[in-house]
Amino acid sequence: MDYKNAGVDIEAGYRSVELMKEHVQATMRPEVLSGLGGFSGAFSMAGFQNMEKPTLLSGTDGVGTKLKLAFIMDKHDTVGIDCVAMCVNDVACAGGEPLFFLDYIACGKNFPEKIAAIVSGVAEGCKQAGAALIGGETAEMPGFYPEDEYDLAGFAVGIVDEKDLISGKDLKAGDVLIGMASSGVHSNGFSLVRKVFSMDRETLNTYHEELGTTLGEALLAPTKIYVKALRAIKEAGVTVKACSHVTGGGFYENIPRMMIDGKRAVIKKDSYPVPAIFKMLAKEGNIEEKMMYNTYNMGIGMVVAVDAADVDAAMEAIRAAGETPYVIGEVVDGEKGVDLV
DSSP states (O other): OOTTTTTOOHHHHHHHHHHHHHHHHTTOOTTBOOOTTSSSOOBOOGGGTTSSSEEEEEEEEEOGGGHHHHHHHTOOSSHHHHHHHHHHHHHHTTTOEEEEEEEEEEESSOOHHHHHHHHHHHHHHHHHHTOEEEEEEEEEOBTTBOTTOEEEEEEEEEEEEGGGOOOSTTOOTTOEEEEEEOSSSTTSOHHHHHHHSOOSHHHHTOEETTTTEEHHHHHHOOOOOOHHHHHHHHHTTOOOOEEEEOOTTHHHHHGGGGOOTTEEEEEOGGGSOOOHHHHHHHHHHTOOHHHHHTTSOTTEEEEEEEOGGGHHHHHHHHHHTTOOEEEEEEEEESSSEEEEO
């Protein structure tokens, strides 16, 4: 008896590392001091000594049951983007610059090509965020996960000068809410998605005119990474007063998180186009509108609050960064929360 007969293939692990090296290398930043294969990742802070009060930010998350679609479609090169996005968007909406990322893959059996495909997506997400992929772990866990399944989670660290933290403390009535378009469902609410649609290849590979693609491709579209857009706003000289990453809990849970006591968000539902995938989901699942806005991003993945005088500059910066902005509402006086009108 040996470890391989017990279900853990050490040689497959070595091959996975070899296959992922080129993807990882493409994410490197000059501050990275360690190489792939060490016991920890080293990252120099010397370049941030000019900050008055350098402050670390962190975020951790996973992809959730969206992975079930990747298993069925046997497509594993985009879920890594989702994993990175869920972490770095949280860091960025606090005003931070993501510095580095670590991933964790747990699987029933290590198929090196599949692991490399997953990591290629993680690396792509890191490149989009400007973060280095400085470490990770692939755990082969036979008997815990089915052979063809895996879980994927990650952890991001970022930095911001304390004075530039986005906290909402200066919000006032009349500030404008700008929403940035999402790419679709992103990485939340898939337990409900899987109840609405049949999770088989035939259903997922069916083309829908209103989607302009197959159902599976629309659902598996990777989460948008808004790091560059938020950086562009700052570089344009615009102060982001408050920010919300619209994830699980949709508008009703996430928008109030960017408000302060005595301030309320009013969002106009007709101020932007709701993507077809949400309309299809609501219709097929007979899901009432409030539940949709309480579960999904409904086409808006990130919301920023800016002074009314800064709207045009902010919108231009977001467009220049490759994202699509909409003026979706405003801040008013009132009990902390959100109204959708």
